[in-house]
Amino acid sequence: MPHLYLVDGSSFIFRAYHVLPKLTNKHGEPAGAVYGYVSMLWKLASELHKAEGPSHLAVILDKSEHTFRNELYDQYKAHRPPAPEDLRPQFPMIRDATRAFSLPCIEELGWEADDLIASYAKAALAQGWQVTIVSSDKDLMQLLTEPGIDMLDTMKDRRMGPEAVVEKFGVGPDKLGEVLALMGDSVDNVPGVPGVGPKTAAKLILEHGDVEAVLAAAPDMKKGKLRDNLIEHADM
The missing domain is CATH 3.40.50.1010 (5'-nuclease)
Incomplete structure (x- = not known):
């Protein structure tokens, strides 16, 4: 091959x-x-x-x-x-x-x-x-x-391989783009949601599936800084 x-x-x-x-x-x-x-x-x-x-x-x-x-x-x-x-x-x-x-x-x-x-x-x-x-x-x-x-x-x-992505980011390669979108990337000057790092982003994506679903669910989340930031930066 x-x-x-x-x-x-x-x-x-x-x-x-x-x-x-x-x-x-x-x-x-x-x-x-x-x-x-x-x-x-x-x-x-x-x-x-x-x-x-x-x-x-x-x-x-x-x-x-x-x-x-x-x-x-x-x-x-x-x-x-x-x-x-x-x-x-x-x-x-x-x-x-x-x-x-x-x-x-x-x-x-x-x-x-x-x-x-x-x-x-x-x-x-x-x-x-x-x-x-x-x-x-x-x-x-x-x-x-x-x-x-x-x-x-x-x-x-x-x-x-895929296991290295799970080890580093907590999600598989198919969800990595969603995690990176929530986190943002300071190297590329891409804004994310303030206060959302790899662990929080992975948790949210595993729970909701993708960025759009996370943002849609934000108003129903427990009140706190994370909820406020997700709502405020929904148009990131």
């Missing part, structure tokens, strides 16, 4: 940039992120080769900071500063380095890497392939509903 590995390249890049010191090449140009990214990609490829890994592998990158989500919600990631000045010139080198590995470097204007990973994963599954997503991104954990898909967190050297 073909086995496709989809590498969240953007997470590799930013991890390398923030972890490694400010390195430069012989021309004095910043190159720390390139070095770290290539090192992580080489380590992954070497380990997968030893383990008789994938039949197919692709690296997915973010093409631009503005995506279709900004059209739906103009405050999406609005608080994020632009990429650091010393990182920006490294992006073309990273693309070249990826292709030097003879690996596809996939990106699409207006779409996030997460969206592309989800699309390729679904398409591969439809063809009967097995899929592994190389990432630790919680948003991508929503894809673990399918039996032929798992995730690999290279930082922790851990493979994850």
Whole structure:
């Protein structure tokens, strides 16, 4: 059976940039992120080769900071500063380095890497392939509903399936989106209900089924801050 590995390249890049010191090449140009990214990609490829890994592998990158989500919600990631000045010139080198590995470097204007990973994963599954997503991104954990898909967190050297989602969030992958919607996401500047963390969100979703049902039931809940917040932020 073909086995496709989809590498969240953007997470590799930013991890390398923030972890490694400010390195430069012989021309004095910043190159720390390139070095770290290539090192992580080489380590992954070497380990997968030893383990008789994938039949197919692709690296997915973010093409631009503005995506279709900004059209739906103009405050999406609005608080994020632009990429650091010393990182920006490294992006073309990273693309070249990826292709030097003879690996596809996939990106699409207006779409996030997460969206592309989800699309390729679904398409591969439809063809009967097995899929592994190389990432630790919680948003991508929503894809673990399918039996032929798992995730690999290279930082922790851990493979994850549906049970990892239940362990971390208290719900299965099919309900993770509902939990994240109630919680909100400060990283992406997505508002949730104040005071609702993972445990409370999971409890509410398990009890009511989805966000709309939770909000509809809020007026009948026991009086308190949670009830008030759910009612007040129903249009989040």
